[in-house]
Amino acid sequence: MSMTAAVLLGSAACYALKLVGYVVPGHWLDGERVRRVTGALPVALLAALVGVQTFAGVGGRIGADARLWGVLAALVLLRLRAGFIVVVLGAALVAGVLRALGWAA
């Protein structure tokens, strides 16, 4: 397999999987139990992304660095009902400043 073939094959596989969600019949999702699970799915995935993006480092190693302080700042801002951009920029600012000062990795 050439590298270009691998790139195209992998892309085709990923696209096919995306398309699956659009071609299976919609009634597969009807019913109270399925609805509860699909409603909880984004909560689970977003929370998992928060965990991984905050704690996972190079090679998957977990630890606390400036990102954790950025996320804590974001939580405070959310608690204060700050807007989305303020929350995101606030987290970047806190993490960036702590790193620049050498107070956090």
Place this chain on the structure above:
Amino acid sequence: MTAYDGASAYALPEGRRREILRQAWAVGVATGLYGVSFGALAVAAGLSVWQTQALSLLMFTGGSQFAFIGIIGSGGLAAAPAAVATAAFLGFRNGLYGLQTSRFLAVRRLRRFAAAHLTIDESTAVSVVQLEPAGKRLGFWHTGLAVFLWWNVMTFAGALLGNALGDPRRYGLDAAAAAAFCALLWPRLRSRETVAVAAVALLLATVLAPHVPAGVPVLVAGLAALLALALPGSEP
């Protein structure tokens, strides 16, 4: 773009429309900035600039792309079948997203193929948190297009300039991405049930991260959604 949101969004008050567009493009910029590191890492792993760009244009799902170049980087061309398989495995969650997004997008024919391509973590996350159906559609298309644009432009920049552009960590952009997911999750934590699901998923993904390939923790933690069946409580 007007063809997508013109008709569907006009039921939205102007303030809500602007709010959703701000979210969509903020997520697009924050996510896109990671494209720089993807581009640089892909070239370092042995891909050409054009192969790197093809991944961002055609595969267009960050977890799968990082997994692909990570495996190529450690195993070379001999690892290509494993790289393809891992990328596909990680792309499975986009199919699950599509099950949900296809319901409110109500897309047909050619537009369905475009919607499928833009079905990723970010477009799904921004769309499902909106309460109005028109807001969900607006959030989906704009986030998908914003991430697609920025991700590809920054991939190209990263591939050309390599690490010369600097480490995005220096500007706290890794924290910005985590904060964006926090901000998207926050309004959904309305019941004890959803808080329990979120806590289990966060712990599961974090604990798994050192032991499985990148992207897998998020996929496995998605199973925490099944807790919604076991827990009594209100609608999530």
